[in-house]
Amino acid sequence: MQYKKEDLLRCHRKIQPYIHRTPVLTSQALNKIAGAEIFFKCENFQRMGAFKMRGAAHAILNLTDEQKANGVVTHSSGNFAQAVSLSAKIMGIKAYIVMPHNAPQVKKDAVRGYGGIITECEPLIEVRQATTDKIAAETGASKLHPSNQVDVILGQGTAAIELLEDHPDLNVVMTPVGGGGLVAGTALATHFLGKNCKTIGSEPFAADDAYRSLQSGKIENNETANTIADGLRTILGNHNFPIIQQYVDKIIRVEEDKIVTAMRLIWERMKIIIEPSCAVPFAALLREKEQFAGQKIGIVLSGGNVDLGKLPF
C-alpha cells in the first residue's frame, strides 16, 4: 500500500475530539546523563494511559454507521483493550473484548470500567483468535487489530506528528517496538513531516523479533518472550512490516536490567509514571549514547499503566 502525507494529517484531524494533546517534557538531569537533548512525548498522560487510544479511535471512526451499529471486537489483555473500550464508549457503540481468563484482575477491571464487554477464554493465541472470530460472526462486530491494521498504524503515528509540530528539528524519534503499529506510524510521520529525521525502534533482547525480522527480510517469531516489557512480546504483521522495512532506520536491543534502570531514572528524575515497555527507548539511547551525542532526540513515552503493587524496584 502507498501511504500519503494527507492520510496521516486527515487521521490527526479526525481523532482530535477523542484524544488529549499530550505535553512534551524535558529534563536537564536526563539530558546530562544521556549527553543529548531529549524531548519526551508523554503518551502516558494520554486518555486511558497510552498511545493506543489514537489508533483505536481512528479505526472505529472509519467504520460505516452500519458497522458501528454492530460494535467492535478485539482480543487483547493490554492497553488496546482499554483503548477500544473507551473509544467505543465515547462513540456510543459496543466493544467486545476477548481476554485470557488468567489476565490480571486489574486489567479486567480497567476494561469493565471503560464499558468493555469481556469474554474470557483459554490463554492460547488460537483460542483467543477463534473466540474473536466467533463473536464477530455472531454479532457482526468489526474486528480490530492492536497493531497490524492501516487505520491503527496511522492513528499511532499522530503522536509523532504532534511531537514534530512542537519540535520540528528533531534528528531522531525513538519508540518501543511491540506489534509494530507505533514504530510504523511514527516512521511515516517522521518521513513526511520531519527534516531528515530518523525513526529508531527499540526492543528487549528477550523479544527481539523485529530486529531479526529486519535482518532476515521476513516476519520472525519469538520462541520465548520473557521480558518485563510486557507490551513488547508480540510480533510484527504484514501491514506494518513493509513500512518498518522502508522507513525505520534501525532497531536497538536492550537488556532487562537496563530497562529497569531507565524506568527508575525517568520515575525519579521526571516524577512521572511510565510502564516498563515505555522505558525501552530511553534504555536504548543510554546503551548506545555515543551515536546520539549532542543530537535532538524525540522519545514517545508510550504508556503509564503499571500495577503499583508489583514494581521492579
Next chain:
Amino acid sequence: MQYKKEDLLRCHRKIQPYIHRTPVLTSQALNKIAGAEIFFKCENFQRMGAFKMRGAAHAILNLTDEQKANGVVTHSSGNFAQAVSLSAKIMGIKAYIVMPHNAPQVKKDAVRGYGGIITECEPLIEVRQATTDKIAAETGASKLHPSNQVDVILGQGTAAIELLEDHPDLNVVMTPVGGGGLVAGTALATHFLGKNCKTIGSEPFAADDAYRSLQSGKIENNETANTIADGLRTILGNHNFPIIQQYVDKIIRVEEDKIVTAMRLIWERMKIIIEPSCAVPFAALLREKEQFAGQKIGIVLSGGNVDLGKLPF
C-alpha cells in the same frame, strides 16, 4: 509586617532564572471523583522536585554580595536542604547543611549531589539549632529557615501566582501545611491576585498543630507527629502565623489512610509521582467534597521526592 502585592511580584521576577514554570495538569477522572474542577500546579516537576526551590532561591538572591561570599547555612533533612544546596550551587556560593546523623542515606546523597556541605549531628532539635549557630558564627554564613522567613514565604507564594495567571477564576487554592511557608505565601498570592479566591490549608490529624493554632490564637506544638506526610511534621512560626491567621480561610484535617488513598489515585490516574505530604490537599478535598461541589479548585502539588523502595502501597 505589612505585605504588598509588589513584594510578591518582584520576588517572582527575581527568581525567574532559577526556577521552572511548572505545568498545570488536569484529570477528567479525578474531577469526576471529586465533583469539582481541579487544576494541579505541578511543583513536583520543579527543580530538585519541590516548591522549596522558590523560597530558597529568593532568600539567597536577597543577600548582599558580602553575605553571599560567606555562604548560607540551614538545618533540614528534607526538600529545603536540597533547595538551598542547588540554589547556592547555581549562584556559586557555599551551602552548609546540618542534618541529623540518622537521616536517610538517599537524602544525604541528594544534598551532596547538589553540592551541599553536610555537617551531621544528634537528631535533637536543640543540637541541630546549636550546630547551625556554630557554623554561622565560624563561617559568617547566613542562616536560612525553611518556612519562617519573609523572603522564603514570598518565594513559596510564587507557585500560586503562576497558577492564578493560568487560571484567574479559581474559587479556592489548596496547599498542605507543614512549617507554614507555602500556605502563607499562597494566601498572600490569592489575596492580592485572585478574584475572591480563598486559600485553604490541609494537614494530617496526626500533626494538626496549624488547625489548633488557628483555634487557640497562638502557635501550638505537636506532641507527636506520627504521619506518613513527613514534610508536615513541623510547626508554624512567628512570621507566617499572622499571615495564616489573616488570610487563610481554614485548615482541613485528614486521616492517614485517606492520604495514602489520595496519593495512589494521583499516581494511578494522573501518572505522576507525588510524595505523601503532597497528597494531603487532594485528600482534604475528597474528604469534604460537598463544600467544593462544582467549584474550580487549584491544588499546589508540593513535591515528588519519594523513596521508591519504601512505598505505602
